[in-house]
Amino acid sequence: MEYLKLLGILIVIIGFALKKDSILIILTAAIVTALVGGLGIEGLLTTLGTSFVANRAMAIFIIIMLITGTLERNGLKESAAALIGKFKNASAGAVIGAYGIMRGIFAAFNISFGGVAGFVRPIIMPMALGTVESKGKEVDEDYAEELKGMSSGMENIAWFFCQVLFIGGPGALLVQATLDDLGYKTNLIDLSKVEIPVAIFAVVLAIVYYFLKDKRLFKKYYGNGK
Numbered sequence: 001m002e003y004l005k006l007l008g009i010l011i012v013i014i015g016f017a018l019k020k021d022s023i024l025i026i027l028t029a030a031i032v033t034a035l036v037g038g039l040g041i042e043g044l045l046t047t048l049g050t051s052f053v054a055n056r057a058m059a060i061f062i063i064i065m066l067i068t069g070t071l072e073r074n075g076l077k078e079s080a081a082a083l084i085g086k087f088k089n090a091s092a093g094a095v096i097g098a099y100g101i102m103r104g105i106f107a108a109f110n111i112s113f114g115g116v117a118g119f120v121r122p123i124i125m126p127m128a129l130g131t132v133e134s135k136g137k138e139v140d141e142d143y144a145e146e147l148k149g150m151s152s153g154m155e156n157i158a159w160f161f162c163q164v165l166f167i168g169g170p171g172a173l174l175v176q177a178t179l180d181d182l183g184y185k186t187n188l189i190d191l192s193k194v195e196i197p198v199a200i201f202a203v204v205l206a207i208v209y210y211f212l213k214d215k216r217l218f219k220k221y222y223g224n225g226k
Contacts, residue, residue: 008033092128092147093214097207099124100154104203107162110169115159120151132222140221150210161202164195 008029015025034044099120106113113119128147129139164171167188172195179186 004036005033007036090131090134091211091214091218092131092150093211095124095128095131096147096150096154096210096214099151100158100203100207100210103155103158104162104199107159108165108199110163110166112159116152116155120155124151132218137222143217143221146217147214150213154206154210157206158203161195161199165192165199167192 011029011032012025015028030044030048031041034040034047039047125148128151129144132139132143160171163169164175166172172188172191176186176188176191
């Protein structure tokens with residue numbers, strides 16, 4: 001009877017091997033495991049609820065990933081590329097720079113919407129590549145790889161420097177605790193004020209750098225044509 005408790009693992013293996021719906025597989029495996037393990041439906045729901053409350057950040061991240069995957073499957077990438085394609089003079093560097101400004105503003109309010117996996121990959125990258133296609137050119141694979149790095153870099157810079165602006169956020173608390181350990185007593189409001197020019201400088205510098213780098217890369221892969 002002890003081996004029956006492993007039935008859920010078998011369901012997962014067989015389900016993925018047959019390429020069935022992943023959410024259905026996991027849900028079925030969870031229900032079967034709860035039943036054969038003596039937990040019951042009520043116990044399963046209680047466990048799920050407790051785990052969700054105890055790990056809200058991870059649960060929200062998983063929900064965002066599921067929503068993003070569903071939107072991608074239904075044409076999110078194509079819609080993003082089509083939108084930027086309407087702006088004939090747009091460049092990938094400009095798209096990445098605009099995202100840096102938006103990301104920095106949202107980070108200052110400690111608002112995250114998926115990061116690289118949940119937003120950059122399904123929305124910013126198709127828009128950046130769409131600027132190339134809008135000019136009637138084929139996307140060079142090496143150029144696309146460079147844009148991936150630039151987009152991810154902008155995400156990391158804007159989030160890293162601007163999240164500290166949110167009073168009481170984990171970044172600000174970490175900096176305050178580190179300074180306290182070094183003997184410098186600070187309060188979060190003063191810390192936020194000091195970080196404002198630093199965050200602005202970091203984001204602006206990244207925008208200029210990636211914009212100029214994109215112009216150089218575009219010239220390298222596509223010549224002087226616009």
